[in-house]
Amino acid sequence: MRHIQQIALDLFDERGFQHVIVENIAEAAEVSPSTVYRYFGTKEGIVLADDFDTLSEAELAAVIDVTDLLGTVRAIVARFEPAPDQHIPEGSLARRRIRYFFDEPSVRRSSYEMLANAVDRIAPILAASGGLTTSEAHIKSSALVFGYFSALEQWHRNPAGRSISSALDDALGVLSRL
Template identity: 35%
Template sequence: MTLRERKKAKTRAAIRDAALRLFTEQGYAATTVEQIAEAAEVSPSTFFRYFPTKEDVVLIDDYDPLIVAAIRDQPASTPVIEAVLQGMRDVFEQLTEEEWVSERRRQALFRVVPELRARQQQQTLDAVDMLSAVIAERLGVPADDAGARALTGALVGVMLAFLYPRHEVGFQPDDFDRVKQALISVREHLEPLRS
């Protein structure tokens, strides 16, 4: 990254860290944008250059574009599900402990703030669209291919089923292996449908 990009990333992280700390200390509803800006040592207008709303401090997932890029970087010979899981692993294994703490704090807010939960559902649909596009790309089919979308839905469904019960402790390194084993099990159960 250029110096300018590093400074922007640092400011964005400072705003998010201040917001997450204040949300934890005094509650989401009681925290104002002005308080977040003050704690991050930026102006409210700077806050809004990075996050359109207070909700977006929690909702915007900075890792999605990195995951898409990491999936694209997997060798063409890698099966699509392996490429997705390895791309995700590549991104999450590079996170610092501080970044993990911030991500776990962000995820915890989804469990306790109803207005965030509602918008998170829309975000999940947006993530399905994004992931479906990169899966279709790897499969060499159009972006709106029904098979690519179904595969994406199955992958996201398995991830939600296996990762959400563990949100109390946060994402764990063995979660990728658990999801992979679950997908193998799904494939085995779907095999009879071919006949």
């Protein structure tokens, strides 16, 4: 699966997402198109797939610390590249994937869907330990997740010398002064 993703990204980088058809990927990876769809569901899924989706509810709850949301998000973003200083190396798989999150419209649409799922999974946890109603928890979760995604985008568009954590710090600053 990681093999297919790798090869697909090579092709995308080379010719552009739109100009690569799934059949090309299947061919290059020496599998059938059926297999690609079985693994990733959609073409965008090839870019988005990572191991956050498969986190169980219990594991997710363990990751989230209601009293330290900044630290929590840092930990989650660190999935992209578990480097201690939160710098994402230039040519890494994670860095290459993120580019499509923001620059390829159809991938971006799918990203939002992923975020919406994350919102729905995080909300109950906030509600349970934060003394919020279901409704309030959803709103808070939504603002946090999308606010942080926006922070990631800002970092992506202007990474000059900034680590992700500094971008995240800015974000939480803004959010807490909302």
